[in-house]
Amino acid sequence: MTTGGREIEHGYPHLDTVRAAVHALFKRLSYDTVSTFGTSVLPVDVAFDETEDLHLGAQRVARAMVRQLHLPDARVVITFREMEHAANVELTAGPEYFIELNERFTKHRKDIGAALAHEVMHVYLHRLDLAFPGTRDNExxxxxxxxxxxxxxxxxxxxxxxxxxxxxxxxxxPEEFGYVLAKRARFFGEDPAPWFTSPQAYDAYTAGAARARQDLRRPPLADAGWAARLRYAKDRRAAQDPRRADRPPAAGEGYAFEGPSPLRVSFPCPACHQRIRVPVRGRLQARCGLCKTLLDCDT
Incomplete structure (x- = not known):
């Protein structure tokens, strides 16, 4: 938790890890399981005002997170204490959940749901045996x-x-959160924008959504912009020329040609970032084998 005027980082410094995380979710859970999370936890389920008992209210919100993540319904023990971080959770085989929250949340009850969302997800990933190496990437x-x-x-x-x-x-x-939420919104057809109470959060979601839309405009996808299409055509000609076959594609576009005959191109799925490989033969449709997204391509 960052407070008291400390500078908050903006932009997309962790975007590669974020994309790898979305891909890892689909790989570990499968399309069918991910599809069962089509409804987000609702604002009414995590609303927490000053009239509600602190501990009972925190337990109620924690149980809402447990239900959202399809975890077993079990006793939730929440304590508040002075600590450096926002919260901490005990990762055990269960079934109980033991969570510590920073005592500052006793005065900022509105944000208890946010802290619990992160900590209960730690439990979910632990029981799923899904982790990234290193503390930063795992967080x-x-x-x-x-x-x-x-x-x-x-x-x-x-x-x-x-x-x-x-x-x-x-x-x-904030913008990376917006990016992930926009990916979710497109996949499930659920718009979280009306739920934001923070104007800054709404702005970050808007910025992240714009960045997510850029993933849909990268060649060989049919909606790629004209400049990207020109670079793609140039790289395709180079891949078809044996004298220039080792020429690297445009940096940052993500596609790679394989061939030379028959020439194929691989690129990341804009939804789950699984690599997709298709023949180079003009306009076609490709379905991602991992997340089942149907993509219009112009190869």
């Missing part, structure tokens, strides 16, 4: 999974900046 995986599976919009909504005061929960930047 990015946790934030990404929480956002993609319907609990993490609360983490973005906890982002606020008011003059000298600033606050952000989680390890992703």
């Amino acid at each position: 990015i995986l946790t934030d990404t999974a929480a956002a993609y599976l319907g609990a993490g919009w609360l983490l973005l909504d906890a982002y606020r900046e008011h003059g000298p005061f600033s606050q952000k929960l989680g390890y992703l930047t």
